[in-house]
Amino acid sequence: MTGTPLVEADRLSRNFPMRTGLFGRHRDVWAVRDVSLAVQKGETVGVVGESGCGKSTLGRMVLGLESPSAGAIRFEGRDLSSVAGAERRRLARRMQMVFQDPFGSLDPRRSVGAQIADGLRVHRIVAAGEVDAEVARLIDVVGLQKNAAGRRPHEFSGGQRQRIAVARALATRPDFIVADEPVSALDVSIQAQVVNLLADLRRDLGLTMLFIAHDLHVVRHLSTRAVVMYLGRIVEEGPSEKVFGAPAHPYTRALLAATPSISARKVDEEAVLAGELPSPANPPSGCAFRTRCPLASDECAAAVPDLAPYESGWKVRCIKSGPSQRRGDL
Numbered sequence: 460m461t462g463t464p465l466v467e468a469d470r471l472s473r474n475f476p477m478r479t480g481l482f483g484r485h486r487d488v489w490a491v492r493d494v495s496l497a498v499q500k501g502e503t504v505g506v507v508g509e510s511g512c513g514k515s516t517l518g519r520m521v522l523g524l525e526s527p528s529a530g531a532i533r534f535e536g537r538d539l540s541s542v543a544g545a546e547r548r549r550l551a552r553r554m555q556m557v558f559q560d561p562f563g564s565l566d567p568r569r570s571v572g573a574q575i576a577d578g579l580r581v582h583r584i585v586a587a588g589e590v591d592a593e594v595a596r597l598i599d600v601v602g603l604q605k606n607a608a609g610r611r612p613h614e615f616s617g618g619q620r621q622r623i624a625v626a627r628a629l630a631t632r633p634d635f636i637v638a639d640e641p642v643s644a645l646d647v648s649i650q651a652q653v654v655n656l657l658a659d660l661r662r663d664l665g666l667t668m669l670f671i672a673h674d675l676h677v678v679r680h681l682s683t684r685a686v687v688m689y690l691g692r693i694v695e696e697g698p699s700e701k702v703f704g705a706p707a708h709p710y711t712r713a714l715l716a717a718t719p720s721i722s723a724r725k726v727d728e729e730a731v732l733a734g735e736l737p738s739p740a741n742p743p744s745g746c747a748f749r750t751r752c753p754l755a756s757d758e759c760a761a762a763v764p765d766l767a768p769y770e771s772g773w774k775v776r777c778i779k780s781g782p783s784q785r786r787g788d789l
């Protein structure tokens with residue numbers, strides 16, 4: 460892959476102070492730790508991992524909604540922390556977020572049309588006299604009925620509300636969208652419709668996306684590249700068909716084993732995810748996954764493994780899964 464990425468996270472970390480234990484001692488929870496990620500124009504990068512692995516914090520930092528404790532975010536090569544004022548607003552127009560809970564992000568008292576129009580007005584996307592027509596166009600683009608503009612959010616089903624949220628995000632004509640669990644609050648029967656809408660929009664509008672989900676089906680369907688996170692760190696990253704087709708990290712294999720219907724391989728009993736996710740306030744030493752890993756040995760406790768090249772464009776953070784160990788018998 461060549462050229463400046465549209466969005467780049469460079470060694471991003473974010474910690475939160477937290478009280479733990481009986482005596483309420485302060486400890487840092489590292490929600491995201493040393494994450495580097497480049498998203499090329501037109502790519503859809505899917506971020507997966509169990510709840511609490513740091514996916515949302517990463518997505519919020521990438522959009523500038525949360526500040527990193529360390530590291531940088533670059534948009535078209537420009538460090539977001541060095542951009543302010545009108546310039547920052549111009550960049551904000553180009554980056555939008557679609558949240559898990561569309562109801563929480565929509566105002567119940569205002570009409571859908573008025574809420575879609577907010578972004579049009581703030582960023583002066585069209586002339587004042589053309590706002591209504593543009594709202595109607597956006598409503599059509601996301602597949603809602605023409606009369607939706609005059610109605611309030613509670614008059615719609617969950618899937619339709621997520622379409623409204625997508626129309627709002629599209630209003631500013633963004634280049635980059637972070638979708639944080641956009642379908643996980645929806646009925647399974649509706650999820651595919653919203654996923655297909657996002658896939659169509661990505662194709663038709665040339666959108667670049669960071670797609671966050673704990674559901675591997677959804678990520679596999681939408682993303683060109685997959686990033687697997689465990690306790691704040693990337694443990695595997697590579698082309699989706701490879702990561703989901705022949706996962707290299709034992710954690711990715713365990714996630715896939717928990718979703719057998721998309722596993723191309725026979726479910727490996729050994730790979731089934733054992734035990735609880737350790738507390739992010741007190742992660743295991745060395746490889747954080749070692750306490751649940753069927754391959755773990757003493758050396759896994761010694762140091763955090765590097766995110767090392769596995770194949771071209773594919774990286775794995777596991778001392779047992781380097782290219783030299785790759786035989787399909789792990």
Ligand SMILES: Nc1ncnc2c1ncn2[C@@H]1O[C@H](COP(=O)(O)OP(=O)(O)OP(=O)(O)O)[C@@H](O)[C@H]1O
Binds near residue numbers: 508509512513516
């Ligand atoms: N504002 C905050 N204050 C304290 N801790 C936080 C805050 N935001 C996130 N965390 C902690 O950071 C860790 C990562 O949270 P995050 O929401 O990014 O994970 P996630 O993978 O997106 O999970 P989920 O799917 O449940 O949203 C969790 O342990 C969480 O409790």
